[in-house]
Amino acid sequence: MNTISPRPVDAVIAAAREFLGERLSTAQAVREQHGRGEDQTPPTLPDAVAFAETTEEVSRLLALCHHHGVPVTPFGAGTSLEGHVNPVRQGITLDLSRMTAIREVNPEDMDCLIEPGVTRHQLNDFLRDQGLFFPVDPGSHCTIGGMCATRASGTNAVRYGTIRENVLGLEVVLADGRVIETGSRARKAANGYDLTRLMIGSEGTLGVITRIRLRLHGIPEAMSAAVCQFPDLKSAVETVIATSQSGIPVARIELLDADMMEACVRFSKLEGYKPVTTLFLEFHGSHAAVAEQAAAVEAIAADYGGEGFAWATDAEERNRLWKARHDAYWAGLALKPGWRALTTDVCVPISRLAEALVGAKEEAEALGHTTCIVGHVGDGNFHQMVLFDPDDPEGLERAWEMDRRIVARGLALGGTCSGEHGVGLGKREFLEQEHGAEALAVMRGIKNSLDPKGILNPGKMFRN
C-alpha cells in the first residue's frame, strides 16, 4: 500500500467541522483574508479559519489543536501593524470577530463584561446613553480582544491609561482547552500572581481571551479641543514636559511634525494652520475645569514660543480636528501617491523625546527618506511613517532599515522598541536587545509552562 498519512491539521479540521460546521472554512478567499494584518509583512495562508462563537467552541478547538500539535493563530479585526495575525506556521486561524456580545454593563461599578470581538466603537455606541465610555483609543477599528492581546493604548492613555489599566479581569482559554478566569470584579486586589496583566500583551502566545471585564469612565461634563503651533520640535516637547509636571490632567496631547502637519492641512483642509510642528490637545472635566486647563496650557505654550493657541468646546469643530488627527496616516500617504508606508512605534522617556524626534528626522532626511511623525507625546510615544515606493525593489527593505535605526536610537535613549503596536514578527530582533537574555529566558519559561507544545501563535515574539 502506498497511502499518504493524513496531516495533523486535517484531523483537526475534520473534528472541528463536527461542531463548527460551515464556520470552519478552508475556502481560499477566507484564508487569504486571514493572511496578514494591516502591515507590510508577507502574508501566509492558514490551512483553515475557524469562526468561533462561544468559549466552549474555542476550548474544544484548542484541545484538538493541542492534542494534534497544530498551530493556532488568534485573529480579531486584523488591524495588527506588526504581523501578529500572520499564521507563519499555518494551521488554524481562530477568528473571534463574531464573539460580539456585551454581556453586562454595571453603571454603579462602572464596569462591563464583553466578548473579545466587540470593537471600541461598538462598545462606546452601546454605552453612550448610560453616560459611560471606554477611553482607550488606538485609532483603528480594532477589537477589544486584540487590544488586550497587544497591550494597546493610543491618544488618551496619558489621562486614562492603556488597556492594561482598564481591564479588571479576563476569561482565557489555555493552550490545552482549559478555561480560567483572571482578576475579579473588585477594583483592586492583592490576590496572587497578576495573570490578567500577564495575558495582556502576550499577543496570543499564552492563551486565547474569550471574555473581558473592562473599567469604564463617566463621560465628562465638558470636553474641549485645542491646537497650538510651534517654531520647532523641541519647543513643542518642552511644552508637553512642563504641562505634565504642572499636573494639568490633559486628556490627549498629540504632536504632528511639520511634514505631517503640512500633509494634514492639505488632506483634511485645515485652513488657517501653518505647516509647522503642532500640538493637538483635548481637555475633559467640568466646564470650569476645562476652561482652566486650556488657559494653563496656553500660558505654558506661550513661554515656549507656541502661537495661535485656539480652543473649541464646540463638538463639530472638535470632531473636525480629531478626524484630521486620526486621518494623519492617510494624509501622510497622500504626500506620495501610490507609495506605501511603514509605521514605526518607539516610546522614550519624555526628557529624551526631542532628541529622539530630531535625531530620527535628521537621519531619515540624510538617507533620502520621506517621513512624517505623529506622537502620543504625553507618554513619549511616537510613530514615524517611512514612505516607500512599492515599485522600487529595494524600497521596502530600505524602509525596514530606517525603522531599525529609529528603534535602535529609541533603545539607546532608554526607551522601548514598541510603545503600543507590540512585538509580533517585526520587533522580535529587538526584544532580546531591550530586555537581555536572562529576562527573555524567563519569558520563554513562562511560555513553556503555559503552552508546552508551542501551538499558540508560534513564531511571534520569540525568534524560534
Next chain:
Amino acid sequence: MNTISPRPVDAVIAAAREFLGERLSTAQAVREQHGRGEDQTPPTLPDAVAFAETTEEVSRLLALCHHHGVPVTPFGAGTSLEGHVNPVRQGITLDLSRMTAIREVNPEDMDCLIEPGVTRHQLNDFLRDQGLFFPVDPGSHCTIGGMCATRASGTNAVRYGTIRENVLGLEVVLADGRVIETGSRARKAANGYDLTRLMIGSEGTLGVITRIRLRLHGIPEAMSAAVCQFPDLKSAVETVIATSQSGIPVARIELLDADMMEACVRFSKLEGYKPVTTLFLEFHGSHAAVAEQAAAVEAIAADYGGEGFAWATDAEERNRLWKARHDAYWAGLALKPGWRALTTDVCVPISRLAEALVGAKEEAEALGHTTCIVGHVGDGNFHQMVLFDPDDPEGLERAWEMDRRIVARGLALGGTCSGEHGVGLGKREFLEQEHGAEALAVMRGIKNSLDPKGILNPGKMFRN
C-alpha cells in the same frame, strides 16, 4: 566515626559570612526580630538573617541558597499583616532594609530609581523640594520593596492607582541568582510579557526586588480635606457611588463606620463630630478645581442625607483629620484596653459594598464581636478590625473565624479575598476558592518555572 552531617543552611551561613561578614547574623535577638510581621500569626525564627546592601550580595546569597536548597524569606520593614515575612521553613531571612539609596530622580520624566529598603516617607521627604511626590499610601511605615512585593495600595489609590500603576520597571534577582531588569524607562510599552506586573504582588515567591523605577506625580497646587457625616452606611456608600460616576477626581474617600468614628472622636479628640458613619475626603488640583470638587461632593452628599460637610484647605486642620484617620487602628484598639485585633481586608464591587458592610457588621454583632470598619471605599475595599482578648484561649480563633466569614461574604458578592494586604499565610485557603483550581495551577506552573527548587518564600500564597 559518628559525625553529624552539616545542615545545608550551615553551609550557606558559612559561605555567606565570607562576603557579608557581621551582616550575616545568627544572634537570637536578631532572629526574633524577624520572626513575623505586624500580624497575629505565630512567629518562626530563621536560622540566620542576612542584611544585604547590594544587588550583587543578594545575587550571591540566592545562588548559594539555590545550590543548597535553603529557603529564603525576603524582609523589608516587617509591616506585613498576612504572615509574608514569617520564615515558616526557617533558612535565611534576607533583610533588605539597608538598601536605601535613592539612585536617580528625573524631574522631567517624573520618575525615580530607588532601592527596595526606601520607605515612602523617606522618598517623599527627599522629593518634596522638587515639587514631586509618590502617592501610594498604605498607612504603615513600610518599605517600597515590600509594597511592590505585596501589591500595596491605600488611601489614595482611587485617584493615583495602586503600586501596580506606579512602577515602571524593576531589577529582580531570580531564585538562582541571575539578575533581570523588567520594564523600561518608557511610560508605556507593548514589549513582551509584563514581568513587572508579574513580580508585583508575587510576595517574594518569584524573585527578590533590588531596584524599583517609580512614576512620580507633581505636588498639586492645592489640597483640601473634607468630612461629612451620614445617617447610615448605605447613604455614605451611595454618596461614594454617585461621586465616582460623576467623574469628580477625589484623591481620597475613606469611610469610618459609627463604631470606628466613635473610637476616633475619643482617641484623636475630634471635637464637633458625631459617632456616626463618616466619610473623610481629600481633593487635589488647582485652587479653583479643589473648591469646585468639594462643592460638587457636598451637593451629592446632601442628596443622600449627609450632614455637616466641612472642608479645610488649611494644612494644619487637614493633617489633624488625616492623622486621626491613620490612627484609626490605635483608636479601635483603645475601645478594649489590653485587647488585640485582626484586620480583615476585603474588596468588593462598589455596588455590593453597602451589602458587604452591613452584612459583616450584623454578623459580627450577632456573634458578640466588637468590630469597627475603615474603608478605602472609592475602590470598594474595607478593613474590619475584629477585636479579641489575648487572655481568652479561644479569642484569636474566634476572631479568625469571623475573618473567614467576612471574606466568604466578600467572595460571594463578587469580590476578592484581599484588596491590598496580600495572601501570605492568612489568605491561602481562599486563593483557590477565588480563582479556581485551573488558574491556581497556572500560578504554580509559573512558580515552578521561575523557582524550580521552591526556595523563595516557601509556604506562602500556596498551601503546599
